[in-house]
Amino acid sequence: MTTAPAPHPAPTRNGARTLLHALVGAGVDVCFANPGTSEMYAVAALDDEPGMRGILCLFEGVATGAADGYGRMTGRPACTLLHTGPGLANGLANLHNARRARTPLVNVVGDHARFHKPYDSPLESDIEGFADPVSGWVRRVRDARALAAETAEAVARARDGQVTTLIVPADLTWESAAPTAAYAAEEPAGGTAVLAGAEAAARALGSGEPAAILLGGAATRARGLRAAARIAAATGARLLCESFPARLERGGGLPVAERLAYLPESADAQLAGVRHLVLAGAASPVTFFGYPGRSSDLVPEGCEVHPLDGPTVQALEALADALAPHIPVPVPPAPARPVPPAPARPTLPTGPLTAATAGAAIGALLPEAAIVVDEANTSGLHLHAATAGAPRHDWLTLTGGAIGQGLPVATGAAVACPDRPVVCLEADGSAMYTLQALWTQAREQLNVTTVVFDNAAYAILGLELRKAAPDAATPRAGALLDLSSPRLDFVALAEGMGVPAARATTAEEFTALLRRALTEPGPFLIDCVVPSAV
Amino acid sequence: MTTAPAPHPAPTRNGARTLLHALVGAGVDVCFANPGTSEMYAVAALDDEPGMRGILCLFEGVATGAADGYGRMTGRPACTLLHTGPGLANGLANLHNARRARTPLVNVVGDHARFHKPYDSPLESDIEGFADPVSGWVRRVRDARALAAETAEAVARARDGQVTTLIVPADLTWESAAPTAAYAAEEPAGGTAVLAGAEAAARALGSGEPAAILLGGAATRARGLRAAARIAAATGARLLCESFPARLERGGGLPVAERLAYLPESADAQLAGVRHLVLAGAASPVTFFGYPGRSSDLVPEGCEVHPLDGPTVQALEALADALAPHIPVPVPPAPARPVPPAPARPTLPTGPLTAATAGAAIGALLPEAAIVVDEANTSGLHLHAATAGAPRHDWLTLTGGAIGQGLPVATGAAVACPDRPVVCLEADGSAMYTLQALWTQAREQLNVTTVVFDNAAYAILGLELRKAAPDAATPRAGALLDLSSPRLDFVALAEGMGVPAARATTAEEFTALLRRALTEPGPFLIDCVVPSAV
Known part of the structure; x- marks a missing residue:
């Protein structure tokens, strides 16, 4: 049984304030938002609820991915604030990834006022239809008096390690609502583990x-x-x-x-x-x-x-x-088979810049307590080995296979852990799905170093195409996997969103830029020009 | 009854070739694609089906929006090629708009091989769940022998003015499939209009x-x-x-x-x-x-x-x-009320650059046969009046309210009508949803002039916030509608994707850039810096 904080005087609080108050009361204090008209009372309520930090994202896929990164690093949910069905739809791919990661995450999706729904106005859509495939729990609020309790339940259900979606009709945000109610959260299963079943x-x-x-x-x-x-x-x-x-x-x-x-x-x-x-x-x-x-x-x-x-x-x-009753922590060498020596850190590379030499530089320089977000795809084949000897760090991966996760997850992880350096290792093709995350990194001055492995191709698909057509010339098919015409200029793209950036074409340049990016606060992007690794 | 073209020799044709052949046979010859592994046989088949033009988009919302623009201008469907549930999900917002526009459009969504589905691998998702809210017709192909007929039906149903979605398991693309079958399309209702009901x-x-x-x-x-x-x-x-x-x-x-x-x-x-x-x-x-x-x-x-x-x-x-039996075409002045004189074109503006002066310049210079794509939102309030006296043109709007439509629709309209100039009038906030469309414009050298009305705000939401909180100071809420920190650099963003661009800060600069953009072939972007119009 959790007890909600003492409510504000009820008469002054509309549904929007009740919503935010219930979220904060349940421990949700960050909202990754891309709101619209139907969420405007919720936005206005931010000025009455200083416990909630609103973070603007320029695209919903950034908001949902950032909430995933935040949830993975804190173990508790952030919320999103999304605009009706199409707004939720834009965030679905990263909610699919969050579902696979079992991340606690609460979507707050605004909808038309209840009286407006029958008119089938342009934005009317099947929000539950969009939400169901990615959410473990979906609820449409039907009564202002239920808003506080249902918000608390959305948070409690998310804490089980799933995505929940709360649909809030606009009229419920401007009506006055009942004060925050206590919600009887289920206690998690106790810690008395037994060997039963094992x-x-x-x-x-x-x-x-x-x-x-x-x-x-x-x-x-x-x-x-x-x-x-x-x-x-x-x-x-x-x-x-x-x-x-x-x-x-x-x-x-x-x-x-x-x-x-x-x-x-x-x-x-x-x-x-x-x-x-x-x-x-x-x-x-x-x-x-x-x-x-x-x-x-x-x-x-x-x-x-x-x-x-x-x-x-x-x-x-x-x-x-x-x-192993006699084996203490830390673990000594095993009697049954030799334990390999602790992996060494690579030496700093020189010469041509490749996925391998860039990986070596990252392995050599990765700082203590780094959070690594890995959506490097084919260019990342060397990264895991190269960083095995690095100081303690976390490694966050593309759990659901829906690319466009890296930059948003890095953004959310940096919000969650402002004292830790975040290193986002990103493939060029995947980066282009949700590049808008860079703007939020600049706006919030998040300490994220993004390395774009720029091989000008969907290289992983080139691999698959060679499997599908091993004996044929496929110039027209190959063109559909090629990102070199025109070549993307990631330095310009980053600077266009306020993130300082530079290009590396040799291992030495890359090392120098990586050192600089890891030393300076705030975001930085390195356009790491490499040949395809596959 | 339509008759399919003579099939290729059946033994050499796998399902992927059958799919493309059936699409081309039904009159679909453009595919806006962002494929993945499960679509790789379909990609490979492009080399056997020269009648299908594959156009790569860096994000699925670009592909679906481009197919909308193409369908609006030609009256017949393009297809998309999308990668499983998350790929479709990324395209849903613009499919919502296409549904509202009643655009003929065929989505081809690849899925896992049928034998792979039970394993719940990371990309497994409820594709029908995502597709249903935006599609008038959804079909999962269950048998290679049905592939040709079901593809033809997807096209025929789309021609009724709706979005259709065909889900194709990967194994059906590599299995050999029956040759293209004739599909008995229903004849559209005849043209014998009567006054009955009117x-x-x-x-x-x-x-x-x-x-x-x-x-x-x-x-x-x-x-x-x-x-x-x-x-x-x-x-x-x-x-x-x-x-x-x-x-x-x-x-x-x-x-x-x-x-x-x-x-x-x-x-x-x-x-x-x-x-x-x-x-x-x-x-x-x-x-x-x-x-x-x-x-x-x-x-x-x-x-x-x-x-x-x-x-x-x-x-x-x-x-x-x-x-009006005696009133011929063209229509003479009405007896019942005076017809206003034909609207005049504005004179070229001078001085400060505002939404109004930019609109006047567009009205003065809009070329014959232009296709105007309008997602200018608050900055577009003057545009319609300013262009009323322009030469004959088409005006395409944001039918479903899901922003991020303009740049993709302009891209598809330019593919549909290569001989006509396309002018995309775009709000800054909306532009950032699907900015990746610029890369496809550069790659295909499409003749699109994009004007970004750059007021550094979600201005339309500022209007709504003032309604929601008329008497309160809302600094925290207001910050969530502000795009000025950092300021987006649309020139850098466009050039980063290979589209030449320049910034205008006076009416004279804007007029000069617009003249230049309309004269030169290929894409161009004008960053039109204006104060908020509301």
């Missing part, structure tokens, strides 16, 4: 047969990694993590879990020979796409899969206590 | 009481305008047209229909005193939003509404034949 996993890990633990969700944070490492040290099991973790803590001596590769052939190689695969917060591994003549299931033939039930981190710790 | 309208118009005809849909084209003008000349009825016509033909002496104002107070004034309102292809007029204390219905009290049934243009012509 016996099969324990037997498999203790069998001596080749085993791997695939970590996902909460298990990719420090506590889960440490528990998994104890198990690995005692049993020789390999540690893997899902291909696209929402938030992977790493570096600074944290146990390393190898990410499962995106390309099916590489993932096959990683999993070859595994007899037991324990799933800790991750789904059973599948290919990203289906391909002719191959299975979508990445689990090798003859491999048994053992999912851990219940709260993942507690289950891992119970398993570690059972299998 | 008797009430005829009586009302002949009554001598104050009457107005509100034109929309097909009636805003030349033929409908001429029929309506004959009626007006005979009866004294006023000619109005809906606030946001999909395509209004005007200028060069065409009869003038006054656009119903966006702001409710202005629309009230336009309709005051009207006793009979005849609806010709338009819905009964309503306010765009609902507001406290006023009705959403714009029909004045005591006014009778008379909708015309059936094909609108034919109904208007039948009405004209009945009411």
Whole structure:
């Protein structure tokens, strides 16, 4: 049972103020907004609710992606403020990613006044239809008296790790509403983890047969990694993590879990020979796409899969206590197999600028406590290895495959953690989906260093085209994957939105710019001109 | 009954080639594309189907908006090629606008292979859920043998003036498919218009009481305008047209229909005193939003509404034949009330650059056969009057209220009509939604002159905020409508995407740049720095 703060005097508060007050009372204090007419009373109410910070985004996909980044880093929801169905629609792709990341996130979507709905005016649309595919909970407020309680419920449901959508008709924002009501939030399940349900996993890990633990969700944070490492040290099991973790803590001596590769052939190689695969917060591994003549299931033939039930981190710790009772934290070298030495940081590169040399520079210079947002796609193939020896940092990835996530997530992460440097590693094609995020970074003076890997192509699709048409000349198809005509000028684009920027064409130039960007406060963009890595 | 062209030899054709062949066979020869892996066989098939022109867009909202512009100008559908649910989601806002414009448009949305669907891989989503709110017809292809026929049906249904969405699983594109099948298209209803159902309208118009005809849909084209003008000349009825016509033909002496104002107070004034309102292809007029204390219905009290049934243009012509049998085309001055003299073109302005002086320059210089795309919002208040005396042109508006339509629609209109100059009049805030359209304009060397009315604000929302909070100081709310910190540099943004651009700060500079842009081929952007017009 949570208790709401004492309400303001009810007679002076309209629905818009009630809405903001209920959000703030439930612990939501940042609103990524791209409002319109139907949200104008909510905007006006910002001046009565100093506890809510409104952050303007020039496109809704920026707002929803920023709320995703904020939620991933704080563990609690930000809200968005979006304008009717089309406004929500513009934010859906990044809500799809947030759903896959299990991010707590509350959408507040304004709608026409209830009396206006029957007139089918131009902006009338099926908001629930747009919201349902990405939301775990959708509610249309039907009564001003319910506004406070339903707002609180939207927040509480989001805290379960999902996207919620609250649709608020405009007339409810200008009517007077009941004061904020207490909302009986369900207590999260207690922390008394037991081994129940994990016996099969324990037997498999203790069998001596080749085993791997695939970590996902909460298990990719420090506590889960440490528990998994104890198990690995005692049993020789390999540690893997899902291909696209929402938030992977790493570096600074944290146990390393190898990410499962995106390309099916590489993932096959990683999993070859595994007899037991324990799933800790991750789904059973599948290919990203289906391909002719191959299975979508990445689990090798003859491999048994053992999912851990219940709260993942507690289950891992119970398993570690059972299998490795004498192994303390930090984990010493395993008796069963040699632990590789802690990865070294790369030396600073010289010469040509490539995805590999840029990765080396990033690995060499990544500062303590950095938040890395990775939407580098093909140019990012080297990044994970290059940064394995870096100081402690977080790694946020493209969880749902809907590109255009990186710049917005970096924006939200920087709002969430103003004292930490954010490094956004971004592919050129993906950058162009939601480039408007740069303007919000400039406006809020967020400490984000964006590296655009500028290879002038949808390189990942070139790879796929060669699979689809291995024997044919495909000049017309190839042209549809080519970003070189005209070449995008990311320096001009960034400066056009108020973010200082510069271009690097050699490893030395890149290193110098990266040093400068990491030292200076505020946003900076490096146009990192590289050949395609694939 | 339409007959498909002779199929290629079936054994060599996979589903992707069948798809493109069926599209081309049904008359679709332009594809605005932002494909991904699941569409790669369709992309590869472009090299086997020279009749289909693929045009790459850097964001799906550009692709769908361009298809809208293309469909409005040609009367037949272009297709889009979009990547699974999130790709479609990014295009939904402009599909909402296309739905409101009743534009023929076919979305081809790739999905995972059927065998891959059960694995819930990251991009898995509810594509039908996203498509339904904007589509008049949605079909998921379930069998390669049905692909050709269902593609043909998607095109035929779109030709009825709606958005259709065909969802194509990837495996159907790589499997071999049956050759293109003939599709039994329904014949459109015949052209034998009668006065049936229009008797009430005829009586009302002949009554001598104050009457107005509100034109929309097909009636805003030349033929409908001429029929309506004959009626007006005979009866004294006023000619109005809906606030946001999909395509209004005007200028060069065409009869003038006054656009119903966006702001409710202005629309009230336009309709005051009207006793009979005849609806010709338009819905009964309503306010765009609902507001406290006023009705959403714009029909004045005591006014009778008379909708015309059936094909609108034919109904208007039948009405004209009945009411004005002796009035020929072109329409002479009306006996019942004086016809205003043909509007004059403004003189070239000098001095400060404002929305009004920029409008005067556009009115003075708009070339013959121009296609004007109008998303100028508050800065566009003067534009319609200023261009009333211009040579014959088309005027395309924001039909669904989902901003971010202008640049994409201009792009598609320029592809549709390569011999006509396109002038895109664009608000700064709206421009930032789908600015990526500029890159496609540069790549395809489209003859589009974009004027960005750069007042550094969501000015229209400032107007609404003053209504919502008339008596309060709202610095925090006001900040959320302000685009001046940092100021967007539209010259840098355009040049960053390969479109030459320049800034105008005086009327003389603007006039010189506009002359230059209209004279030179290819795209050009003018950053037109103006104070807020409201």
